[in-house]
Amino acid sequence: xxxxGLMAGTENINKDNMFNSPDGIGFDIAGRLWxxxxxxxxxxxxxAGMGNNQMLCSDPETGEIRRFLTGPIACEITGLTFSPDHxxxxxxxxxxxxxxxxxxxxxxxxxxxxxSVIMISRKDGGVIGA
Numbered sequence: 001x002x003x004x005g006l007m008a009g010t011e012n013i014n015k016d017n018m019f020n021s022p023d024g025i026g027f028d029i030a031g032r033l034w035x036x037x038x039x040x041x042x043x044x045x046x047x048a049g050m051g052n053n054q055m056l057c058s059d060p061e062t063g064e065i066r067r068f069l070t071g072p073i074a075c076e077i078t079g080l081t082f083s084p085d086h087x088x089x090x091x092x093x094x095x096x097x098x099x100x101x102x103x104x105x106x107x108x109x110x111x112x113x114x115x116s117v118i119m120i121s122r123k124d125g126g127v128i129g130a
Contacts, residue, residue, distance in 0.1 A: 020050050026080040032129050033058040034068070036091075038076040041101065053077050055091060057129055068129075069120075072113070074101035079117070082128065089120040089128045 024036035037053045051070065055077045058065045071077045071093055079092030097103030097113030106116045120128060 018050060019054060019056060020047060021053075023076065024078050024080060028082060028129055029086050030127075030129065031060060033060055034080055034129075035065075036077040036080065038078065041074050041098075055080075072096040072105035073103045074098040075103070075105065086127045086129075087121060087125060090117055091120065092117050 019035070019037045019039070021037050021039035022035050023038035024034075026034045028034065035056045035058060037055070039050055039053060040047045041052060043050055052073055053076055054070045055068045056065050057068045069077070069091070073096065075096035075098070076094040077091060078094050079090070081090050082088065083090075093105065093116045095113075095115055096105040103113040104111050105113050106118075107114075122128065
């Protein structure tokens, strides 16, 4: 059965960038739309195949959507800002390991999971998303 209307989705969404529950959005200086998700991490029922919450980048002109990062288990990717030169991005990782899900973010090992703000920059020093 083929869905119609809003439930039909778009061909721009595929198995490599499928997402649910967009919760945060923001535009960068070039007009790219950044989408952050806060879906159920169980991956069961309506959420099957969604994986961990993530951040995607969309080009509003072409409709192309690409996954930029995936968060640790049971987190929400939230909050987005850039340095003035757009060469550094700051992203929130909220409540990893919620409801005793197996997460040790950000320290690894046996560390207690903690909410964090991560800083992202390119190895070549370029603008994020370019």
